Amino acid sequence: MKERELQKQQAQENIKRLIAEVDANPYDEHAYYNLGAYLTKLKSYPQAEELFKRALNVFEEQPQRQDILHYGLGNVYYASELYAEAIQEFQVVKDDQLKGDAFLMMAQAYYAQSDYQKALAFAMTASDQLTDQTPAATLMGNIFVALGDFTHAQEYFLQVVNQHGDDLEALFGLGLVDLAQGKDDNQYFIKVKQLDPAFYQKKEAKLADIERFLQMQAQKDQTK
Structure with missing residues (x-):
């Protein structure tokens, strides 16, 4: 059996198991969340959205138990690039254990909207x-x-790399900083390419954005 078929079969088995958990525990918000989060991971966004909305109705009289469901629904909207809707869901979350994650997702949603x-x-x-x-x-x-x-950007990326030396996102960020500072020997980009060539290729569009930004800055400086 091909790997893709095996993955599909495994996903179907996982969905069946998670549905069975919901059926066995119809008043457990975590059972709904686990199923919804898995559907979101599989990019089955309409099904995940429908499930979370149905679960929110189940706990309509218990708002404190809805927090994890609002968080899950927010993630569905975020993954669907419906950022305004995602922010609305994350704003509702009051649970202390989820608040930090909800704030982070709101930050990411605003970042995605520039x-x-x-x-x-x-x-x-x-x-x-x-x-x-x-x-x-x-x-x-x-x-x-x-x-x-780029000075503050470097500061935060270094915080990450000092704790997690192979963090691809932070290493690539430091590479962008070096590019902006005009350094030719970009060791950070070299390391990212070595660790994960596919990740580097996916991020190459950002390089073009930075180069355009630097060209615009240079033009502004010339007109001063």
């Missing part, structure tokens, strides 16, 4: 609440790159 100031504010809030600050620090690095503030 609203960098709001993205930065929510990323900083998320960083204060999350035990693992790596995702927030990486996002803040990317936000500062988008704002053209």
Whole structure:
């Protein structure tokens, strides 16, 4: 059996198991979340959205148990690139254990919409609440790159790399900083290519964006 067919079969078995867990525990919000999150992972967004909305109705009289479902639905919308809808769902989350993650997802949604100031504010809030600050620090690095503030971008990417030396996103970010600073021998890009050539190829569009930004800055400097 081919690998793709095996993966499809495994996914179907996992869905059956997760549906059985919902059927066995119809008043367990985590059972709904696990199924919805798995459907989201499989990019079955309409099914995941329908499930989370149905689950929210089940717990209509227990709003404290809806938090994880709002979070799950927000992730569905985020993955579907419906960022305004995603933000609305994440804003509803009040649970202390989920709040940090919800703030981080709001930051990512604002970043995806190029609203960098709001993205930065929510990323900083998320960083204060999350035990693992790596995702927030990486996002803040990317936000500062988008704002053209390469000094602060470098600071946040280095925070990540100092703790996780092979973090691809942060290493690539440091490569962007070196590019912006005009360094020819870009060791960070070389390392990313060695660790994961496919990741580097996917990120190459960002290189063109940075080069365009630097050209625009150079033109502005010439007209001053």
